[in-house]
Amino acid sequence: MQVNLSNRQILKIAGPIxxxxxxxxxxxxxxxxxxxxxxxxPFAVNAIAGIYxxxxxxxAHGLNNGLQVLFARRAGELNYAGMGRYFSNGLMLALxxxxxxxxxxxxxxxxxxxxxxxxxHIRDAATSxxxxxxxxxxxxxxxxxxxxxxxxxxxxxxLAVTSLxxxxxxxxxxxxxxxxxxxxxxxxLNGAAYASIIAEFTGFLVAFSLLFGFKxxxxxxxxxxxxxxxxxxxNILSISAPLIVQFLFSIGSWLIFFIFIEHLGQRxxxxxxxxxxxxxxFGIFTWALASTCNTMVSNLIGxxxxxEVIRTVKKISGIAFLCAMVVSLLINIFPxxxxxxxxxxxxxxxxxxxxxHVCTLVTLLSSVTAIVFNGVxxxxxxxINLFIEFAAVxxxxxxxxxVIERWQSPLHWAWGAEFVYWITMISLALWYLRSGxxxxxxxx
Numbered sequence: 001m002q003v004n005l006s007n008r009q010i011l012k013i014a015g016p017i018x019x020x021x022x023x024x025x026x027x028x029x030x031x032x033x034x035x036x037x038x039x040x041x042p043f044a045v046n047a048i049a050g051i052y053x054x055x056x057x058x059x060a061h062g063l064n065n066g067l068q069v070l071f072a073r074r075a076g077e078l079n080y081a082g083m084g085r086y087f088s089n090g091l092m093l094a095l096x097x098x099x100x101x102x103x104x105x106x107x108x109x110x111x112x113x114x115x116x117x118x119x120x121h122i123r124d125a126a127t128s129x130x131x132x133x134x135x136x137x138x139x140x141x142x143x144x145x146x147x148x149x150x151x152x153x154x155x156x157x158x159l160a161v162t163s164l165x166x167x168x169x170x171x172x173x174x175x176x177x178x179x180x181x182x183x184x185x186x187x188x189l190n191g192a193a194y195a196s197i198i199a200e201f202t203g204f205l206v207a208f209s210l211l212f213g214f215k216x217x218x219x220x221x222x223x224x225x226x227x228x229x230x231x232x233x234x235n236i237l238s239i240s241a242p243l244i245v246q247f248l249f250s251i252g253s254w255l256i257f258f259i260f261i262e263h264l265g266q267r268x269x270x271x272x273x274x275x276x277x278x279x280x281x282f283g284i285f286t287w288a289l290a291s292t293c294n295t296m297v298s299n300l301i302g303x304x305x306x307x308e309v310i311r312t313v314k315k316i317s318g319i320a321f322l323c324a325m326v327v328s329l330l331i332n333i334f335p336x337x338x339x340x341x342x343x344x345x346x347x348x349x350x351x352x353x354x355x356x357h358v359c360t361l362v363t364l365l366s367s368v369t370a371i372v373f374n375g376v377x378x379x380x381x382x383x384i385n386l387f388i389e390f391a392a393v394x395x396x397x398x399x400x401x402x403v404i405e406r407w408q409s410p411l412h413w414a415w416g417a418e419f420v421y422w423i424t425m426i427s428l429a430l431w432y433l434r435s436g437x438x439x440x441x442x443x444x
Contacts, residue, residue, distance in 0.1 A: 010292055010316060016156035018288035026129040029341070030171050031192050032277045034178045036270075042189040043342070044266045045122050047273035049129040051255045052109065056101045056134060058247035059091040060141035063093060064148040064248075065294070066240025069380055071152025072295045076302020080199035084221030087149055089232040093240075094145050098138040105134040116259045119266065136197035139204035146207035149216070151295055158210050168205030171194055205246050223330025242386035243377070249386075253393045253400075253421075260404040261414060268411045271352045274342045275415065279359050282331065286367045289316050290374040306439050311373035313433065317368045324367035354412035362418040369426040376429050379438035388432070392424040 014365065028050075035042045040361050067090045074082040110127045117123040143162060150158045172182070173195035180186025217223050262269045293316045331338065335356050339349040377385055396417055402415045432438065 007315075007319075010267050010289070010296070010319065013151075013156055013295060014288045016158075016160045017151065017291050026167065026171075026281065029281050030279050031174050031196075032273060033341050034174055035192065036334060037344075038178070038188060038424070040266055040343075040348075041121070041123070043273055044262070044269040045129065045189055046192070047258055047269050047276065048113075048122065048255075048262060049133065050273075050276075051251070051258050052130050053133050053137075055248065055251045055255055056105065056137055056312045057140060058251045059097045059101055059244055060094065060144050062244030062247045062382065063090065063141070063236075063240045064144040064197065065099060065235060065243050065377065066153045066382065067145065068148040068291075068294060069235065069239055069298045069378065069382075071149055072298035072378075073302040075153050076299040076426075080220045081224075083153070084114070085229060085232050086236060087145070087220070087222045088224065088226060089109055089229050090145050090148075091142065092228060093233065093236060094141040095138065098141045101137055102134050105130060108384040118263055122262065122266070122269075125189060128336040129189055132190055132193040133196060136200035139197075139200040143200065143203045143207045146211055148442070149211075149220075149222075151221075151291060152331055154295075155214075155378070158207075158214075161202050161210060162207045165206045166199050170199030171201045173198055238409075239380060239382050242382040246386045246389040249389050249393045253396055255406075257400050257414075260400055261411070263405065264408065264411070264414075266413060267348060267351070268414075270343075271348060271355060271411060272415075274339060274352060275355055277342070278331065278338055278356075279363060280385065282327040283363065283366070285327065286320050286363075286370050289320045289323070290370040292316060293371050294374040294378040297375050298380065301379065309375065309379070309438075310433060313372055316375075317371040320367040320371050321364065324364050328363050331360050331363075339392070341362075346407070351415060354410070355415050358412045358415045358417065359418070362415070362422065365419065365422045365426070369422045369429070372426055372429045372433065376432055376438070379433075381438050382430040384432050384438075388425055388428040391428060392421050395424045396421040 032043065032046065035046050059397075067086060070086050074080075074086070109130055113123045113127050117126070137284055143166075147159050147162065150156055174192055176182040176184035177187050177191030177195050178189075179191075185191075211217065211222070256271060258269065261272050293313060296312055296316075300306070300308050300312060335353055336349060339352055339356075343349065373385070373388065376388070399417045399420045400414070403409045403417065
């Protein structure tokens, strides 16, 4: 419950998170590979629709990241009842936010796609896909709530169990419903949406089964507060709301990036989907360590050990950069083999190579930046996170508009936008941590 600053402690927290993250990325990679073998069109549609769903998921991710900070702080204080209070109210907020996201998708998504995408076929297919896909969000949000609780209390091994069941179902049903195998109908692109919903429902069932199986509700009073506690809700939103807005800025800007790419044509969009899949898979080490940094920083502050925060961030950053170096080397040694997983089209593979080289350099930069930025999150001053994100996204979108939309530059120059984003972010995050302004901040 109370962490210590050692490599063993870091790896003990990060290892299960890494396993939990790698399974969804393998699933996304498999999903993209299946659709890629259907042709360039469904692969391109999946890029836009997948990013839109990711934007909606960021509501859940921001809420659960804020709760993770609160769980870790209460864990550092050994305040079990406080954790249960936040869990119950977090559950109510998760259901409310998912309902809002479904309403937004049905009412506004068709309008948004109609006024942003140039290709009418991609627009119609993306609308059809996302109207199915969005129904998995409530299950994903509730599963994320459990995962935040497990991470905040140091029970990260349970994340891997949930992910294993979820992704086994997803990959199997992807194969069956996309291609019409295992006695299932061949639904193509929409088959991937139905498979994901069923898989997220499975993950939700497993996560809550583990919760009760290990008797966490009794120990941590998880369902004692079944009526809304406005003080607890205000505290949750005080931490989570800036993170939700921050993540919506972040992934929303990525959605705009992919829309600009769609204006370049179907092939650049399909290639960009490959980049997203490959670097999503190999970026799991960074994001597992980033989540670890968030938890450890908040826990250490809860123990009154603020003087160890900077050393923690430096230590985890070093591990992340080493992992990123190994990953970047492997990608550059075997680019053809990786890209061939998605498409047999040698011309598309050749066109993708310059973007591969740009993205591997970005991987090195983002590995350190993500750790430092999550160190800021762990201090509990999430309004600073929002300010940093807003500044980074603003610079990023200016670059995208000029270089992609106006100049119609080659794809690898478009992916150069990631440099602008991560450099801005790390500069501001380092400034804040070094300033010491986060010291003495309390979380109710």
